[in-house]
Amino acid sequence: MNRREFIVCGATLVATGCIELKACNLGLGKEPNDLMPPFFSLPDLSPHISLQANQIHYNEHFVPVSNYVLNEYPLVYDVRQYNSYFNHCHYWQGLSIEPSIPNNFVKEIIKESWGSFSRLYNAVKEKCFEVTGSGWLVVKAFDSREIVIDFIGNDDEKMRSNCLISIDIWEHAYYLDFRYDVEAYIDSIVNLINWEVVNQRAMAAQLT
Numbered sequence: 001m002n003r004r005e006f007i008v009c010g011a012t013l014v015a016t017g018c019i020e021l022k023a024c025n026l027g028l029g030k031e032p033n034d035l036m037p038p039f040f041s042l043p044d045l046s047p048h049i050s051l052q053a054n055q056i057h058y059n060e061h062f063v064p065v066s067n068y069v070l071n072e073y074p075l076v077y078d079v080r081q082y083n084s085y086f087n088h089c090h091y092w093q094g095l096s097i098e099p100s101i102p103n104n105f106v107k108e109i110i111k112e113s114w115g116s117f118s119r120l121y122n123a124v125k126e127k128c129f130e131v132t133g134s135g136w137l138v139v140k141a142f143d144s145r146e147i148v149i150d151f152i153g154n155d156d157e158k159m160r161s162n163c164l165i166s167i168d169i170w171e172h173a174y175y176l177d178f179r180y181d182v183e184a185y186i187d188s189i190v191n192l193i194n195w196e197v198v199n200q201r202a203m204a205a206q207l208t
């Protein structure tokens with residue numbers, strides 16, 4: 001996308017509302033931003049994440065970033081703010097208190113790469129301890145079937161369509177409930193994985 005297309009895309013956004021953003025390639029990669037919702041409401045994640053902690057995370061961190069990105073774009077464009085917005089959308093979309101299960105394909109690719117979900121889960125926790133600084137833990141499908149664990153420092157990148165599960169490991173995501181106990185936070189997050197969404201993401205990763 002050249003600069004003119006970039007600006008036209010942004011002008012479309014301003015003229016028609018943020019839904020158009022879904023169809024715009026912002027020049028950050030080849031993938032459309034098809035996982036980005038215009039806005040969504042605060043998800044209920046209690047008791048695994050307290051309402052107070054989630055409200056602070058959502059209202060005091062996410063909403064200002066959302067307003068900045070959606071209101072100012074493209075006149076003021078900050079790639080990290082944009083990535084932060086997108087990554088938080090990805091994170092919350094992937095969490096739910098409603099019970100769900102991985103489909104056969106997701107079970108199969110996890111088993112192929114890790115032997116079992118519990119081994120993947122333990123590896124995610126080990127990865128947390130290797131991380132210094134803030135960012136995102138990501139479970140993603142590499143070459144459509146191989147499941148790998150990755151880390152995005154800060155908001156240097158946005159989630160790609162092969163990202164199946166994202167975990168916000170900025171302190172603002174867990175400190176109020178768990179202080180520095182990241183492991184306890186991960187133990188809570190695993191109860192919240194929205195496998196219906198993960199199943200859809202795995203399917204999309206197959207197609208890219």
Ligand SMILES: [Fe+2]
Nearest residue numbers: 168170172173
């Ligand atoms: Fe966050």
